[in-house]
Amino acid sequence: MSELQGLRAMVTGGASGIGLATAQLLAARGADVAVLDLDPGELPKPLHGFTADVGDDAGVRAAVAAAVAALGGLDILVNNAGIGATGTVADNPDSEWHRVLNINVLGVVRTTRAALPHLRASSNAAIVNICSIAATAGLPQRALYSASKGAVLSLTLAMAADHVREGIRVNCVNPGTVDTPWVxxxxxxxxxxxxxxxxxxARQPHGRLVRPDEVAxxxxxxxxxxxxxxxxxxxxxxxxxxGLRLRPRGQ
Incomplete structure (x- = not known):
């Protein structure tokens, strides 16, 4: 499959899990792909690695500029970088709320903000944000994480409205529980x-964890x-x- 031939893509948090699976699939379908990650490490070819912390605006701007220079432009941005959190609303101090929201929400803002001038120059511009089932379903012990992903969902809709007339599409993917290193x-x-x-x-009706390549x-x-x-x-x-509400097995 080569439907992405000639397109340039950037994936944040692309050195492992969903991000790596996504970067590899985009490359397999023809895109030239840059990975931004805290530790890009030795990425498989033909991926390009750039060190970036989405919690740091200056670092993000520098990494995006370097990646765009290497790719010769930008058509696709995948905002995947994020961190997890557990507990009820009472279990995390303000500092942890600030830390998670800073990465999961403002990380999307920072990377998109830096990428927008380059996406505006593309005739096939697209942004895909990695959200979560936690944005639309109440999960126990996930108050902070759910709040951050709920913000990503709302942000996706607002971004789509803001940029549709510039030719930039914005969507999000809501994975269930994925078999990643964090899980x-x-x-x-x-x-x-x-x-x-x-x-x-058992929590997922099809009876297993989601695979990273399925999200990709x-x-x-x-x-x-x-x-x-x-x-x-x-x-x-x-x-x-x-969306599914199955009856117990055997009934």
Whole structure:
């Protein structure tokens, strides 16, 4: 598949998990891809790595400028970088709320703000924000994380309205629980990792964790020219968690 041939893409948080799967799929479909990450490490070819902390505006601007220079322009921005948080509304101090919102929400703002002048010069401009099922479903012990992703969902809609007449499409993907290194660390820290994984599998109607490549496929669709009339939308990749209400097995 080569529907992204000739396009230039940037993926934040692209060195592992959903971000890496997305960067690799965009490249496989023909795009020239830059990865921005705290630690790009040794990325597989043909990905270009740039060190960036989305919590630092000056660093983001410098990394975006360097990536755009290397790519020769920019057509696609995937705002994937983010951090997790657990607990109820009472469990985290103000400092943790500021830290998570700074990365998960303002990180999207900073990267998009730096990328907009370059996206405006593209005839196939698209932004895809990685949101979460936590933005649309009440999940226990996820108050802070849910609030941050709810903000990303609202921000996506506002950005889509602001930039549609500039030819820039903005959409988001809402994954369910994805089998990523972060989820792996949560499972490892649980009192009974096996039982916790089984509970997470069962929470999604199709009975398993979402794979990173499944999220990447949704991003690639929304980023590509074939989605040219799609903007301001949310694409759930959650095994049916957002909308299905199954009866217990055997009933």
């Amino acid at each position: 792996g660390r949560l499972l490892d820290a649980a009192a009974d990792p096996g039982a916790e994984r089984a509970a997470l599998n 496929a949704a991003v690639a669709y929304l980023a590509g020219p074939l989605a040219g009339s799609t903007t301001g939308t949310t694409l759930a990749v959650d095994g049916g968690m957002a």
